[in-house]
Amino acid sequence: MVEIERHDYDVVVIGAGGAGLRAAIETRSQGLRTAVVCKSLFGKAHTVMAEGGIAASMGNVNSRDNWQVHFRDTMRGGKFLNNWRMAELHAKEAPDRVWELETYGALFDRTEDGRISQRNFGGHEYPRLAHVGDRTGLELIRTLQQKIVSLQQEDKAEFGDYEARLKVFQECTVTELLKESGRIAGAFGYWRESGRFVQFRAPAVVLATGGIGKSFKVTSNSWEYTGDGHALALRAGASLINMEFVQFHPTGMVWPPSVKGILVTESVRGDGGVLRNSEGSRFMFDYIPEVFKDNYADSEEEADRWYGDPDSNRRPPELLPRDEVARAINSEVKEGRGSEHGGVFLDVSSRLSAEEITRRLPSMHHQFKELADVDITAEPMEVGPTCHYVMGGVEVEPDTAQSRVPGLFAAGEVAGGMHGSNRLGGNSLSDLLVFGRRAGLGATKYLEGLESRPAVRESEVDDAAQRAQIPFEPGDGAENPYGLHSELQQVMNDLVGIIRKGEEMQTALEKLRELKRRAKNLAVEGNRQFNPGWHLALDLSNMLLVSECVAAAAVLRTESRGGHTRDDHPGMDPRWRGVVLSCSLFDGGVEVTEQRQPPMRDDLLSLFKVEELRKYFPEDELP
Structure with a gap:
């Protein structure tokens, strides 16, 4: 028999990025004993790589912004395959989650009158992204990490135990979810350093494991993104939705080969960067889809005027949703108008002074100088599409973030539905906060309704250990x-x-x-x-x-x-209007089935023009 370390908790949160930490803060605040299990070191989750900002309709830069506009932009970006209830909750609650971060100690960039500053981003009608230069994800993780530590200090003062109700287990990988009578009963894994096995006994598990990018050769994702949560959920009996929708961020580094795929933040375009092909043409004007014609400038003169008049709704085409920009770059390269190394040129030096670039985009300036010997204050960057984000994930109930497996919850990139077929930039960080909190609340409510805690047979734990040693x-x-x-x-x-x-x-x-x-x-x-x-x-x-x-x-x-x-x-x-694809395990293989989205409420439908809705909804669902 293999020796197995054991721990008992009310909730196990797998993943210590933005969603996982916010879920853990919530369950601990509700009085639940919570374990956070992370694959890497605490504070090193992939969330730190998010650069542009947190999308929230606070209206600090343009007072016309509100949750309805944010909801509308999100649905349009996802081509109306979003779970509309998730998009509604996200748009309504994102401002509170950002203000909450500030109470935790986050230091956002400010407007001249002292409010949290907000910048433009692709697909968003108004400046909406709260930011910390181009290092917003780092500030988010730093802030949540410090909140975790402060809660542990409270426990020490109250119980004399630094980790009484909240403990972080770092460099630990979960290989299986454990169940009893169809309900979650905990998780099994191993310590990466020693290889020793560990069992977490808990009636609720929150998956917050991020994405799947390491399945692709060119990706902006970290080494952790191996689809662990997606696979754990599938094997436990949950379903995945929208898995065909993989976002290729339009701007990753393309040279030298050692850094190919590393992200070039959308903030560069939000702050005025323009895309040009090898002929010097600003080609994005040729790729504005008909549905966006009213909202995007069709000439350089009009686009340049917009930077001085942010109240205008005719944005530069570089700020189209990411899928549109990525396809345009791909087309230019395919037709022979790409850069020397197979990308296109992104130029911000013609718009901003060197001082402004180093102030607004310090990480980008450092990244290109150190890794590619390119000074972005004086020359353009070579960029191209890189696998960045998966819109698909665990199918969850919007209000509670619970999967169809009792006791299993999911939040962040591992959860599906919120972003439909395409995520808008900045929506990921607010998604983490909104649904991380909701997953924590959902787990709390689930535990309140439990009459008894499920227990796993010892033989099942031994079997999990044996399976892990097969290699x-x-x-x-x-x-x-x-x-x-x-x-x-x-x-x-x-x-x-x-x-x-x-x-x-x-x-x-x-x-x-x-x-x-x-x-x-x-x-x-x-x-x-x-x-x-x-x-x-x-x-x-x-x-x-x-x-x-x-x-x-x-x-x-x-x-x-x-x-x-x-x-x-x-x-x-x-034929595919309102239809999503659901993946589940059947007879050892993947089974894919069609399912129709629930009809959207009339008050939300009224935010759109009927002509627009006809492109995305069956006739019987139109107002």
């Missing part, structure tokens, strides 16, 4: 996890990337299933003590499962919408 006992035809991971990334990049074709994705599915078969023979050497090869072998099972969901859903959706672009089905198809 140390390979059979014939041993496979190297690093080689298999590289093959997976190449398949997803080449066949399920920014532009897709049905035939190629069918090939991808065949390759993915073959990789899944080979992954049963993954082999690692040595023992469990700090063994990166073993870590990757376990992560690969998650990446392969989630990649199959992405490809399987993408094959079925025979249209182009948001983050899903089909070369063989280039337009939106009326």
Whole structure:
């Protein structure tokens, strides 16, 4: 029998990014004993890489902004496949979550009259992103981390125990969720340094594990983003929705190769940066979709005038939603008008002075100077699309963030529905805060209704430990996890990337299933003590499962919408109006089914013109 360390809590939060920490703050504030389990070091979650800001309709820069406009922008950005209730809650509650952060100690940039400053971002009608230079995610994590520490200090003063009701377990990976009679009963994992196994006994689990980007070759995502939460939820019996929608951020670094994919914040364009091709043309004017014609400038003169008149609603086309900008860049490169290294040029030096650039965009200035020997105060950046965010995730109930598995909750990027087919920049950070809090409240209410705590049989815990050790006992035809991971990334990049074709994705599915078969023979050497090869072998099972969901859903959706672009089905198809795809596990494989979105309330429908709604809704759902 393998030795297993055990801990008892009311709630286990898996992930210590913005969503996980906000959920933990909420459950601890409700009096619940809470464990936060994070894969990396506390304070190093991928949220720190978010640069542009937190979208919230506070109206500090333009008083005409309000939650209804934010809701409308979010629905338009997601091409109306958003869960409208999630989008409504998000738009209504985001300002309170930002002001709350300020009470925790966050230091936002200010307007001249002392209010929290807000900047422009793609897809947002008004300046809406509360920011801290271009390091907003770092400030968000720093603030929530300090709040966690302050709550632990309160516990020390009250109980004489620094971690009485809230403890962080860092460098710990969860490999399985444990259940009893269909209900969550805890989680099983291991310490990354020692390889020792650990069981967390708890009747509620909040998934806050982020995204899936490490399944792709070119990505802005950190090493942690291996789809752990998505896969854990699937195996526990939850469903995933909208997995075909993967956002390729339009501007990642393209040179040198060692930094390809590293994010170039949308703040550069929000603060006046323009995109040009190798011929010097500001090409985005050629890619404004018909539905956005009224809101975006169609000439350089009009676009330049907008910077001096932010009350104008004719924004520069560089501020179109991310999916539109990414496809435009991809088209320019494909047609031979790209930069030397396969991207386009992003220039902010012609708009802002060197002093303003270093003040507003300090991280970008440092990043390009140190990594690419480019001074963005004097020369343009080379940028191109990079896998950035998955709109799909665990299907949850909007108000409580609970999945269809009793006791299992999800918030942040691992949860699906909020962003529809395409996320607007800045909505991710407010999403973390709004639904992190709601997941914490949902878990609290769930526990209040429990008559007894579920308990897992000892044999199931032993089985979880045995499954985790399989890579140390390979059979014939041993496979190297690093080689298999590289093959997976190449398949997803080449066949399920920014532009897709049905035939190629069918090939991808065949390759993915073959990789899944080979992954049963993954082999690692040595023992469990700090063994990166073993870590990757376990992560690969998650990446392969989630990649199959992405490809399987993408094959079925025979249209182009948001983050899903089909070369063989280039337009939106009326048949797919209001239809989302749901992935679940069935008989050992991924099953994809169609389901219709719940009808939107009339008061929310009235925020849009009927002509616009006709493009996205079935006739029987129109007012």
